[in-house]
Amino acid sequence: MSEEINQYSRLSSGTSTFPAQHLADAPADTLRTHVHRVVAQPPTVVQSLLMKPPGGNVTLLFTDIEHSTQLWEKNPRTMGSALAQHDLLVRTIAERHNGYVFKTVGDAFCIAFEGAMDAVRVAVAAQRKLAETDWPGTGPIRVRMAIHTGEVEQRDNDYFGPTLNRVARLLSAGHGGQTLLSRVTAEMVRELLPDDTSLRDFGDRRLKDLSRPERIFQLVVHDLPADFPPLRSMEILPNNLPAQVTSFIGRAREMADLKRLLRTTRLLTLIGPGGTGKTRLSLQAAAEMLEEFPHGVWLVEFATVSDPALVAETIANIVEVREAHGRAPLETLAAALHNRHLLLVLDNCEHLVAACAQTAATLLRRCPKVTILASSREALNIEGETLQPVPPLGVPEFSRRENEFKSGEIAELEAVQLFVERASAVQPGFALTTGNAPLIAKICWRLDGIPLAIELAAVRIKVLSLEQIFTRLDDRFRLLSGGSRTALPRQQTLGALIDWSYDLLSEPERILLRRLTVFVAGRTLEMAEDVCVGEGLDKNSIFDLLSTLVEKSLLTIESGPAGEIRYTLLESVWDYGDEKLAQLGESLRYRGRHLDYFVRLAEQAESKLFGKDQKAWLEKMSVEHYNLNTALQFSVEHSEFIGLGLRLAGALARYWEAHSYLTEGYEHFQKLLEKAGDTMDPLVRAKAEVGAGRLSWCQDRDADALRHYHTALTIYEAARMTEQIGSVEALLGFAERSNGNGNAGRAHFERAKAIGEEQRLERVTAMAMHGLASLAADDGNFVQARHDKEKGLISARASGDQWMVALIAASLGKDCFGQGDFLAARTFLRESLVISRDLGNKWVVPYAIELLGDICANESDAQKAVRLYGAASAQREALGMSLSVMQRISYHHALERLHGLVSDHTFVNEWEKGHALDFKASIELAMEDTRAEQRLTA
Helix, strand or coil: CHHHHCCHHHHCCCCCCCCHHHHHCCCHHHHHHHCCCCCCCHHHHHHHHHCCCCCCEEEEEEEEECCHHHHHHHCCCCHHHHHHHHHHHHHHHHHHCCCEEEEEECCEEEEEECCHHHHHHHHHHHHHHHHHCCCCCCCCCCEEEEEEEEECEEECCEEECHHHHHHHHHHHCCCCCCEEEEHHHHHHHHHHCCCCEEEEEEEEECCCCCCCCEEEEEEEECCCCCCCCCCCCHHHCCECCCCCCCCCCCCHHHHHHHHHHHCCCCEEEEECCCCCCHHHHHHHHHHHCHHHCCCCEEEEECCCCCCHHHHHHHHHHHCCCCCCCCCCHHHHHHHHCCCCCEEEEEECCHHHHHHHHHHHHHHHHHCCCEEEEEEECCCCCCCCEEEEECCCCCCCCCCCCHHHCCHHHHHCCHHHHHHHHHHHHHCCCCCCCCCCHHHHHHHHHHCCCCHHHHHHHHHHHHCCCHHHHHHHHHHHCCCCECCECCCCCHHHHHHHHHHHHHHCCCHHHHHHHHHHCCCCCCECHHHHHHHCCCCCCCHHHHHHHHHHHHHCCCCEEEECCCCCEEEECCHHHHHHHHHHHHHCCCHHHHHHHHHHHHHHHHHHHHHHCCCCCHHHHHHHHHHCHHHHHHHHHHHHHCHHHHHHHHHHHHHHHHHHHHCCCHHHHHHHHHHHHHHHCCCCCHHHHHHHHHHHHHHHHHCCCHHHHHHHHHHHHHHHHHHCCHHHHHHHHHHHHHHHHHCCCHHHHHHHHHHHHHHHHHHCCHHHHHHHHHHHHHHHHHCCCHHHHHHHHHHHHHHHHHHCCHHHHHHHHHHHHHHHHHHCCHHHHHHHHHHHHHHHHHHCCHHHHHHHHHHHHHHHHHCCCHHHHHHHHHHHHHHHHHHCCCCCHHHHHHHHHHHHHHHHHCCHHHHHHHHHHHHCCCHHHHHHHHHHHHHHHHHHCC
8 A cells, every 4th residue: 555655746746646626526326436436424424425525734644554455465355345444444433533535545534634633643542453453364464654744736626746756655664553643743742742652753764756855753542553663764775866856747648657666677777868768657657656665776977977888887876785796897796786685777878878778687697676767868689678758848739729628628748847846936925826727837848858857947936927938939949840840850949948948147157157058977166166257256255146046946955975065967957058168269278277276176185084083084085086096087188188197096006995996096007108208207207107007907907007106116216206116015025025026026015115114204104014914924924914914004004094904904914813812812802993984994994894704703602603604695796706715725625614513504694694795794703702801801
């Protein structure tokens, strides 16, 4: 039944299954068939129909039966009578307390009250009666309930508006036997509740399709169950879906088809022209199906991705799969998702259609539980694809005369509903009337029912009358050619509307809108003030101009990870402004300023990425990932900016490594270094060579790493830059060690150590000591390795480089375990896990967890050891990590030992418990083990 009540926002738009005014005149047989299935109680039905529905600010009580579909399937013979008993019970109690039953949907009741306490009394009485009733044919009937108070729109004895959407979403968060209240209702009844009834505050919760969170309360009654599973709010369901700032209007048929198809096909592609709402429809469907995908629903936006080679890597970053050294991103992604049951929402595929098709085909073939919902202006054209056209919203057919239209007919049109909803948001009190309905319908018709066009036109109601809007559309849009409405494509209609909106702006607003297009995926006030000022724009005016563009729906506002305000452009508006910038010859200048801004930002961040503030700065740079890529691409395309591009890439090397953008970062370096040639500032080039070497080494391309490092070392030695020489010597040591040249590596580490100690360069010293200790461990000398690494750890801590601390601490944990010093091993491993969790360096975690499992096994806690190994395995799979040959040997020995310590049944059971844990829960399991050790030694 949750499926039906979740559709109430669409039912409330006028698609009532059997309106009350029709029942009033219906024959008795129709009443029995359509009204609540209570065939023995016609007086109750008639009483309901004769009641005066409350209006204005009302309290709504929605109810439905939990798992009703399963109950019907299990009890087809007895469920009908049980449902009739339920209906009579709920209706009788509701009407006893002045409740007006204005709609039923399957087993769901929608009831309106003038007073909030009446709704509460009905909920308490009904829950008690349901609990004490004997249900011999079906077992207990559990009903969830939700109560919310707000303004409603009345029409034809029915209710419409956002208040109904909110109570429907509130209901969808609850469980059978549970009654939930919104904040506004809770405040109204709090002081009126009887002594045996109270409210339990669940705090603010994000509900599907609601732009703002709702503070939710549970009605707690002394003789009724009070403990239920967690609320079905979006916080507990894995996803990255953005909160929607506007309500979802219409598309009832498309939504029903979309959800049905997603249950029967593994690749569903939404196709249609730009502006028809493909993205919004896919996000809505994804939000409503969260509970059907236990491993999450993940939105992957390709609008700002221009390189087809980055499609798989972009998806991997969203689902938190780490790039595996020496393995293609698509291979890594497919391996990591093999056993995950999730939904991928691939948005804006049209400019990457071939790469998206290849990626989708591979995932469908190798990941049997992955479902893909794509949106594109053309099909992917691969086997197994189901196409779902997304047409414009329904508009009237104006072949009839205007006076032939009835306001009721027009109100049913989704395009009209969208216009009214958006217009009322900017002009409270605006509503559809008999007088304005035909004109609104004609506006929507002239806009071809394109949602984006309708929204942009609707917000003009704040400054223009409907007549003015229509007149301007009529003057501006030359759509008809020889009487044909199809003479020009709909995309030109959308372009004409944006052109019209652009012409309505003041000149400063136009200038700013154009210049904002140099940014992608968002921009802040500070960015706009830095890059967009001058030549007609004063810095002090930027904020006011941004605010005006937001009000005119040409900009939208989002919140960044640190709470900062970011301004975003709709894709079509971005395209339009970008074209205008080019037409006016301003692109080179302002894209150059955009590049310069991010060079300065990256160089400011560079030192922070090695210090105590590295977590915050990693997050800050991650938000600007697409802006950074755009700036780098611009520098490659324009030789006069290549120096700035190399500076930017050199400053980003640590960021790319920390977030596993290894392939992407190295490709940037390759393009820039090739373009720069030998004319570049040698120090700028040297820094870029170091970054390229580091990223190639991370991908096990040791020969490339050595080539880049030696080039950088030559430049730094000529410039006598001691600190840089020491760092490169240490990096050369690691590359030579990985390449199998231990003696050469040792020589480089010794030189780096001497430079670091002589010049008191703590980071260089830490790198060198860690390298020497790694060589000692390679030789089996764990005592020496621990001694050297502890020195390196001291230096790393002094430098504030927490990432280096985590790496060294994890390595020290292994050395201490080898010595039998389990307490010290736990201490180091705990430190590594805490830092790795906080910084998001996930690849360290599986190794640390397995070491803790080894310690448990040695302390006769084999069950915990198996569970930890299962947790580590899940995290390694999620990251797409693989073990080296030597690692696999020791790993299999460890598993064989664990198999010998527990029974097969216990091993499987504990492994599955650990394997079911996510990243944070895996660390929590490991930390619980650490705390247990601490208690034993206290």
